[in-house]
Amino acid sequence: GIQVEQSPPDLILQEGANSTLRCNFSDSVNNLQWFHQNPWGQLINLFYIPSGTKQNGRLSATTVATERYSLLYISSSQTTDSGVYFCAALDRGSTLGRLYFGRGTQLTVWP
């Protein structure tokens, strides 16, 4: 299956700072999603973004499919942004429900 690598593994920020999380994937993908896992364990879908750029409030994401990477930008960080951010991809040979996840970026935002 496809390999998904995320960096950095850990990120510590002060409130108000900006950050960029990166996701590299090893092969062409049909489906690329970013998730935020809250302290209670729920994975919340942030973006479905197999290519191009999307924005949602303080968050935006860009996927360059030809170069096999995606970036998640968080601007003006808030303490509620803390948690683990996962990137997940669907490779072309798999069925829709079978996402390959990276190991995540643990984000801690201090007040």
Place this chain on the structure above:
Amino acid sequence: KAGVTQTPRYLIKTRGQQVTLSCSPISGHRSVSWYQQTPGQGLQFLFEYFSETQRNKGNFPGRFSGRQFSNSRSEMNVSTLELGDSALYLCASSLGLQDNSPLHFGNGTRLTVT
């Protein structure tokens, strides 16, 4: 629209026992997938069901099984529990028909095996 619902939220079982977890997908979603999350292995795919048929399976032993009902609700079963089965089990649903259908996850069931 109600989200993906998983029950129970927490479970404590003893080695050797079996357990059944339940997942109700978002209304209209026909694909249900199950994932296991542990600190050591991260998020790993267990299996996916679509229209009551298993259409993909991850690399887990046969002790892990699942099924899907005609209303798209799904259950997974783990028999002969081992300590290593302690994990957060997450269920996700999607429309299941196109590659551009995002997955939506439930709150998970946290299983502890003692």
